[in-house]
Amino acid sequence: MGALDQAEANRLLNASLGLATYSPPATPIMNRCMSANGSASSNGTQVTGGSYAPQSLTAALPASGTNGAIATTGVVSHTGMPAGTVNGVEEWDSAGSPRRQWWGALTTPKTLGAGDTLSFAAGAITANINA
8 A cells, every 4th residue: 555645644643642633434444446546635536337336345453563564354356347447546434424544556557357356365455654
């Protein structure tokens, strides 16, 4: 995963310094596929069409000595994808007004045919906060 969303990074920083309280994201966290990547301060363009829908992901707490790293613990599969290219993913919470948590480009963009399934193996989606 590329990086924290800028607004999320600010929320965490403010909370870690006692400047504000932190409201945790609403679960489950949803993996969204992007046809065009965003940036730290702007959302990417989410894939549309087919029967594509964001999928929930699961992760374990970071273990001691992992330097603030975390990875998915299960396969994340998007079925019924539309034809096109997925260039990145974003992780969003499930609140009524969802907020973006993380964003990042795929190492290699994935070109898909209509109806294809795009799967990310357990451990393939990672996030870290440098410690």
